[in-house]
Amino acid sequence: MTSKKTGYFLGAVAGAGVMAAAVAGAGMRLPQANAEQGGHLIKASTAPIFAPPPGAPMSFADIFDRVSPAVVSINVTSRVDTSALRKIPGFENFNGGGGGGGDDEEGGPPEGGRSGPKNGPKLPTQQSAGSGFFISADGYIVTNNHVVENAETIKVVLKDDTELEATIVGRDEGSDLAVIKVKGGRTNFPFVSFENAGKPRVGDWIIAVGNPFGLGSTATAGIVSAYGRDIGETFVDYIQIDAPINRGNSGGPTFDIYGRVIGVNTMIFSPSGGSVGIGFAIPAEVAESVTKQLISGGKIQRGYIGATIQNFTTDMAEAQGLGAQKGAIVSDTVPGGPSARGGLQSGDVIVSVNGVAIKTSTELTREVAKAKPGDTLRLDVIREGKHHTIEIKSGIRPSEKDLASNDNTSGGDRANPALPPPAPHTTVLGMALGPLDEATRRRINGPPELKGVVVESIDQNSDAGQKGLHRGDVLVQANGHPVTTAADVTAAVDAAKKAGRTSVLLGIFRQGRTTFLPIKIAG
Numbered sequence: 160m161t162s163k164k165t166g167y168f169l170g171a172v173a174g175a176g177v178m179a180a181a182v183a184g185a186g187m188r189l190p191q192a193n194a195e196q197g198g199h200l201i202k203a204s205t206a207p208i209f210a211p212p213p214g215a216p217m218s219f220a221d222i223f224d225r226v227s228p229a230v231v232s233i234n235v236t237s238r239v240d241t242s243a244l245r246k247i248p249g250f251e252n253f254n255g256g257g258g259g260g261g262d263d264e265e266g267g268p269p270e271g272g273r274s275g276p277k278n279g280p281k282l283p284t285q286q287s288a289g290s291g292f293f294i295s296a297d298g299y300i301v302t303n304n305h306v307v308e309n310a311e312t313i314k315v316v317l318k319d320d321t322e323l324e325a326t327i328v329g330r331d332e333g334s335d336l337a338v339i340k341v342k343g344g345r346t347n348f349p350f351v352s353f354e355n356a357g358k359p360r361v362g363d364w365i366i367a368v369g370n371p372f373g374l375g376s377t378a379t380a381g382i383v384s385a386y387g388r389d390i391g392e393t394f395v396d397y398i399q400i401d402a403p404i405n406r407g408n409s410g411g412p413t414f415d416i417y418g419r420v421i422g423v424n425t426m427i428f429s430p431s432g433g434s435v436g437i438g439f440a441i442p443a444e445v446a447e448s449v450t451k452q453l454i455s456g457g458k459i460q461r462g463y464i465g466a467t468i469q470n471f472t473t474d475m476a477e478a479q480g481l482g483a484q485k486g487a488i489v490s491d492t493v494p495g496g497p498s499a500r501g502g503l504q505s506g507d508v509i510v511s512v513n514g515v516a517i518k519t520s521t522e523l524t525r526e527v528a529k530a531k532p533g534d535t536l537r538l539d540v541i542r543e544g545k546h547h548t549i550e551i552k553s554g555i556r557p558s559e560k561d562l563a564s565n566d567n568t569s570g571g572d573r574a575n576p577a578l579p580p581p582a583p584h585t586t587v588l589g590m591a592l593g594p595l596d597e598a599t600r601r602r603i604n605g606p607p608e609l610k611g612v613v614v615e616s617i618d619q620n621s622d623a624g625q626k627g628l629h630r631g632d633v634l635v636q637a638n639g640h641p642v643t644t645a646a647d648v649t650a651a652v653d654a655a656k657k658a659g660r661t662s663v664l665l666g667i668f669r670q671g672r673t674t675f676l677p678i679k680i681a682g
Contacts (some may be wrong), residue, residue, distance in 0.1 A: 216364065216416055219366050219378060219380050222366055222414060222416060222417075222418050223366065223368065223378045225418050226351055226368065226412075226414055226418045227318055227368055227376055227378070228317070228318050228349040229292050229293045229348075229349045229350050229351045230290065230291070230292045230318070230351075230368045230369065230376060230411060230412060231290070231291050231292065231293070231300060231315045231316060231317055231318075231370075232288060232289075232290060232315070232316040232370035232373075232375060232376070232407075233288065233289045233290060233291050233300075233302055233306055233307065233313060233314075233315055233316075233325075233339070233370075233410065234286065234287075234288050234313070234314045234315075234316065235286070235287045235288070235289070235306065235307055235309075235310045235312070235313055235314075236284050236285075236286055236310065236311050236312040236313075237284065237285055237287065237309040237310055237311055238283070238284060238285075238309070238311060239283045239284065239285050284311070287306070288370060288373045288407050289302055289303060289306030289307075289370065289407060289408075289409045289410045289411075290302065290306075290368075290369035290370045290407065290408055290409060290410045290411030290424070291306070291315070291339065291410045291411065292350075292351055292368075292410075292411065292412045292420070293348045293349060293350035293351065294350055294351065294352070294353075294450065295348070295350050296346050296347055296348050296349075296350055297340075297345075297346045297348070298325075298340050298341040298343075298345060298346075298348055299328065299338055299339075299340050299450075299454060300315065300325065300338065300339050300340065300341065301336065301337075301338060301410070301412075301423060301446060301450050302336075302337050302338075302339060302409075302410030302423075303335050303336065303337060303409045303410040303423070303425055304330045304331060304332055304334075304335045304336055304337040305335055305409065306337065306409050306410045307327055307330070307337050307339060308330060308332070308337070310327065312324070313325040313326065313327070313339060315339070315341055316375070318376050323341040323342065323343065324341070324342045324343075325339040325340060325341045325342065326339060326340060326342065327339050328340050328453055328454060329452075329453030329454070329456075329458075330453070331449050331453065331459045332558060332559050332560070333393070333394050333459065333461060333528075333556075333559065334393075334394055334395055334441060334445060334446075334449050334459075335395075335425055335441070336423065336441065336445075336446055336449045336450060336453075337410075337453070338450050338453045338454055351412065351414075351418065351419070351420050352419060352420065353419070353420045353421075353443040353444075353446060353447040354415060354417075354419035354420060354421050354443050355443050355444045355447060357415075358415075358421055358442075358443070359383050359415050359416075359421060360383065361382075361383050361384065361385060361386065362382055362383065363382060363383050363415070363416075364380065364381075364382055364415075364416050365380070365381060365382060365383055365400055365402055365413050365414060365415060365416075365421065366378055366379070366380045366402065366413070366414045366416075367379050367380075367381070367400065367402040367403075367404055367408065367411060367412070367413045367414075367424055367438075368411055368412060368414065369404065369407065369408035369409075369410075369411025369412075369424060370407045370408065370411065371403075371404070371405040371406065371407045371408050372405060372406060372407050373407055374407070379402045379403040379404065380402055381400055381401040381402030381403070381436070382400070382401055382402075383398060383399075383400060384399040384400055384401050384437070385398075385399040386398055386399075386442075388439060389519070389521050390426070390439060393521070394445075394461065394524070394525055394528050395441050395442070395445055396442065396445075396525075397425075397439040397440065397441065397442070398413070398421065398422045398439065398440045398441075398442055399437065399438070399439055400413060400422070400424075400438050400439075400440055401436040401437070401438070402438065403434040403436070403438070404424045404427055404434060404438040405427070405433060405434050406432075408424050408438075409424060409425060409426070410423065410424065410425075411423070411424045412424070413440045419443075420443055420446075421440070421442070421443050422440025422441055422442055422443055422446070423440055423441040423443075423446045424438060424439075424440050425439055425440060425441050426438070426439050427439070460531070460532060460555050460556070461527075461528035461529075461530075461555075461556040462527045462528050462529060462530030462531065462532070462534065462536070462553040462554070462555075462556060463496075463497065463527065463528075463553060463554040463555055463556035463557070464496070464497045464498045464501075464503070464527055464536065464551050464553065464554070465492060465493035465496020465497050465498045465499065465554060466489050466490075466491070466492045466493065466496070466498040466503060467489070467490040467491040467492075467672060467673070468487045468488065468489055468490060468509070468520040468523055468524070469487065469488055469490055469520050469674065469675060470487065470488075470519050470520050471484070471485060471486040471487055471488040471508050472677070473485075474662060474677040475488065475664050475675060475677050477660065477661070477662060477677070478638060478655065478660060478662040478663055478664035478677040478678075479544065479638055479639060479664055480544065480658055480660060481508075481541065481544070484508070484510065484541070485510070485517075485518040485519070486508045486509050486510040486517050486518065486523075486541070487508070487509045487517055487519065487520040487522070487523040488506065488507070488508050488509075488675050489503055489504065489505055489506065489507045489508075489509065489540075490505060490666075490672060490673040490674060490675065491505055491672055491673045492504070492505065496554065497551050497552055497553060497554045498551055500551075500552075501549055501550060501551035501552070502549055503538070503540070503549055503551065504542065505635070505636065505666060505673055506542070506636050506639050506666055506675070507540040507541070507542050507547075507549075508540060508541040508542075509523055509538050509539070509540050510539050510540065510541060510546075511538070511539040512526040512527065512536055512537070512538055512539075513526070513536060513537050514537075527553065528556065530553040531553065532553060532554060532555045533552060533553065534552070534553045535550055535551070535552060535553075536550070536551045536552075536553055537549075537550055538550075538551060542639065543639045543640065544639070584615050584616075584645065585645035585646070585649070587645060587648045587649050587652060588621060588622070588623050588648070588652065588663065588678050588680065588681070589617060589618035589620070589621025589622070589623050589624060589681065590614045590616075590617050590618075590621070590623050590628065590634075591614070591615045591616040591617070592612045592613065592614060592615065592634065592645040592648060593612065593613050593615045593645075594612065594613070594644070595609065595610065595611055595612060595613050595633060595643075599613050602631070603631045603633065605633065605668070609633060609635070609668060610635065610641065610643050611633040611634050611635040611641075611642055611643065611668060612633065612634050612642055612643065612644060612645055612647070612648065613631070613632070613633050613634075614628060614629065614630055614631065614632040614633070614634065615630060616630055617629060617630065621681065622662075622678050622679040622681070623678050626676055626678065628667065628676075628678075631669070632667050632668070632669050633667070633668040633669070634648060634665055634666065634667060634668075635666045635667070635668050635673060636664075636665065636666030636673075636675075637651035637652075637663055637664070637665055637666070638651045638654070638655060638663055638664050639664070648663075648665075651663055652680060655680060656680060660680075661679060661680055662677045662678055662679045662680060663677070663678055663680060664676070664677050664678075665677075665678050
């Protein structure tokens with residue numbers, strides 16, 4: 160999270176002006192009431208407008224006094240990644256201090272995130288800060304993974320300014336949670352507990368405590384704004400809160416009015432980088448489960464089926480005549496992975512896992528992640544309009560870093576003026592389609608097993624052009640059926656028209672992956 164301090168004092172100055180006006184008014188003489196009209200004066204202090212509603216605290220001071228000693232500031236020292244700097248002209252040979260460079264002698268960066276040869280110069284350091292909180296008297300602290308993931312040294316600052324060194328116990332990139340432990344063997348730290356049963360309702364009061372902008376122990380209050388917020392393909396249904404959280408609040412706790420932890424603050428949504436009242440916290444039930452596993456020394460293992468998926472939208476369902484069906488559509492399967500071995504295919508629409516209905520790709524990811532390695536997952540899929548049950552043995556989900564490194568996004572071909580002009584081809588849906596011959600396969604860097612038809616040119620005013628299709632894209636499916644010729648695409652369009660549909664769902668291969676898009680039929 161980033162922030163801008165502009166406006167920090169603007170509200171305070173404006174508030175001071177209002178207060179000054181109020182104080183000035185207190186010294187004025189009020190006009191006497193007209194006795195003939197029976198008027199009389201009422202002192203404002205004796206006429207409260209309303210009483211506080213039940214459950215609304217008059218102050219959060221007692222809560223803060225009770226829980227704040229358990230909340231800590233976390234100061235991290237890490238090494239600067241200079242790989243991006245080396246791409247700047249004049250810095251190609253930059254190695255953070257001259258001489259040497261590269262990974263250590265044993266192949267790969269040493270433990271703790273340090274980069275550089277064992278006996279060579281160290282890269283420059285950087286400082287960062289976050290928040291955390293004790294969950295046990297013997298010094299275990301919960302925070303965010305992104306606060307400590309590259310840490311070389313960690314210093315924990317208590318509310319009374321005591322500084323203690325800490326080490327990482329375990330990290331989980333998937334949930335962005337980490338556990339650290341202070342050194343020294345002390346066993347009398349104040350700590351707080353997770354609340355999993357009586358969680359607040361939307362609209363209930365909450366209080367966030369943390370270390371925004373490195374200022375130290377700070378309390379902000381607000382309400383629960385929403386539950387179940389999806390922020391990308393993650394394993395967490397976030398709690399949305401409006402208590403201000405900013406840079407440095409990451410890893411700090413959100414409390415209910417009883418001083419119990421209901422969430423771990425982790426991110427904000429902000430066009431400016433500062434708090435705009437939209438913050439997100441990891442729910443207590445997720446945080447407690449993950450941290451217990453990390454403390455016990457176990458690694459967090461999640462289920463894995465080896466498939467690339469995307470939301471099956473209303474437009475996609477309409478294109479295939481499936482009404483309002485929701486689910487997740489399979490774009491690709493990993494060769495040799497659990498899905499490929501179980502018979503899952505590109506274009507399958509997954510609508511439930513072990514009887515649990517699936518409405519989005521995120522829900523599928525989370526449901527699969529609950530499985531243990533070796534568990535059997537029963538998937539209800541729609542293929543070519545018919546329901547099928549597919550059983551898949553769950554694997555172990557690789558780390559997010561490994562998944563990213565295996566993501567094949569190379570290849571592909573955008574319209575290139577250096578390429579020869581395309582020859583005349585069959586035009587369908589505003590696209591001139593040609594065969595996927597060996598010359599074309601080499602041009603688009605397509606794998607040997609790829610089958611389909613190639614987009615050679617496109618009408619930019621067509622729906623396909625407006626949705627970003629371009630020369631070099633390969634159409635591999637049309638309305639759930641594989642295509643190998645332009646005639647196959649034409650047949651799918653004709654069948655859709657005959658069925659009264661207004662679009663066709665196309666499977667499009669580009670840069671090593673398949674994506675599905677509904678394309679409108681002109682006219």
